[in-house]
Amino acid sequence: MTAPIAGAAGIDRVMQLRAQILERNEALQRASASGPAAAPAATAPTSFADTLNTALKQVNEGQQQASALSESYERGENVDIAKVMLARQQASVGFEATLQVRNKLLSAYKDIMSMPV
Template sequence: MSGVGATGAGGAAGLQQIIALRQQIIDRSALLQQVKDPAAAIGTAQGVAPAQPQGPAGGFTDALQSALDSVNASQQNAEALSSGYEKGEVTDIAKVMLARQQAGVAFEATLQVRNRLLSAYQDIMRMGV
């Protein structure tokens, strides 16, 4: 029965990470919406958008960099837990598997974003002037 309690605590931490990732996605989506339609963003944010003088390129690069850093941290965490499990330092296999799944999902999402960006770039390069 003690394994169930440990798994529940690990699951709660994993759930908190998933909720944090969801919030990051929502924040980035709002940022991208501001870039796409600044007039609508000013109306909904009520003056928050003009406080960003660096422009959309800085916001996008920062968002992309933070997303990549988050994916990298997730993969490093999964590797550390897997290594600890192999050495016998970590005994909660559910925690290890959850970290590996989170890293896998984060990597797949990053790969899909890369594919979409590459496709958009290729479409733009094919446009006639």
């Protein structure tokens, strides 16, 4: 029973991401058409910490959904194995990307700390 809910939530999430991409694309096109002076007003500023926090939450949600699908499949519920494998792969890619960003941030921090004053 949880498989259709998780599948529907995944589809809803993909549709939301698609809508966000289309919205940002339209905003970029409007900014390009109006010139460089209108570009700062087209987007609301967000802090780096907020952006990073949002990305980490999305990666966590992806891992939780993959775990839930895997558990449903292991319990013998009617879950498509392709959905399980796709969710696990998406969670893995998200985690690897997050790990690489963390490594780059640590490297940049070390470089900054080793700079002479």
